Amino acid sequence: MAVVATYLKRQGRGDLEAVVGLVFSGTYPTGGETVDFAAVVGYTTRQPTVVPTSGQFGYTYNYDLANKKMKIFTTADTEVAAGAYPANVAADIVRAVPHWFTIPQLP
Numbered sequence: 001m002a003v004v005a006t007y008l009k010r011q012g013r014g015d016l017e018a019v020v021g022l023v024f025s026g027t028y029p030t031g032g033e034t035v036d037f038a039a040v041v042g043y044t045t046r047q048p049t050v051v052p053t054s055g056q057f058g059y060t061y062n063y064d065l066a067n068k069k070m071k072i073f074t075t076a077d078t079e080v081a082a083g084a085y086p087a088n089v090a091a092d093i094v095r096a097v098p099h100w101f102t103i104p105q106l107p
Contacts, residue, residue: 002026003033022094032069037098048098057088
C-alpha cells in the first residue's frame with residue numbers, strides 16, 4: 001500500500017486552495033489509502049473543508065474527510081477491491097484540490 005502525495009501549488013483569496021498530485025503503487029488497502037492533506041500542504045493542522053479529486057482513466061477518487069482516506073471506485077461505482085492496484089490507477093494522473101473555506105491559522 002502506497003500513495004505519494006506531492007504538493008504542487010497553493011493559492012488564497014480569503015480562503016486556501018492547494019493542488020496535490022497523487023501517485024498510487026503497491027496494493028490498495030481495504031477502506032482506502034490514508035492521505036493527510038493538512039500535512040502535505042504544510043500550512044495547517046486543520047483538515048480541508050472539501051477535496052475534489054479527478055483522474056484521467058475512468059476511475060473515481062473520493063476523499064473521506066472524517067477518516068483521511070482516499071477511496072477509489074470503478075466505473076461501475078464500486079470500490080476497488082483490496083489488492084494490487086489496477087494498471088489504470090497506477091498509471092493515472094490524479095489531482096486533488098483540497099480547499100479550506102477560511103484561511104487556517106499556521107501551526
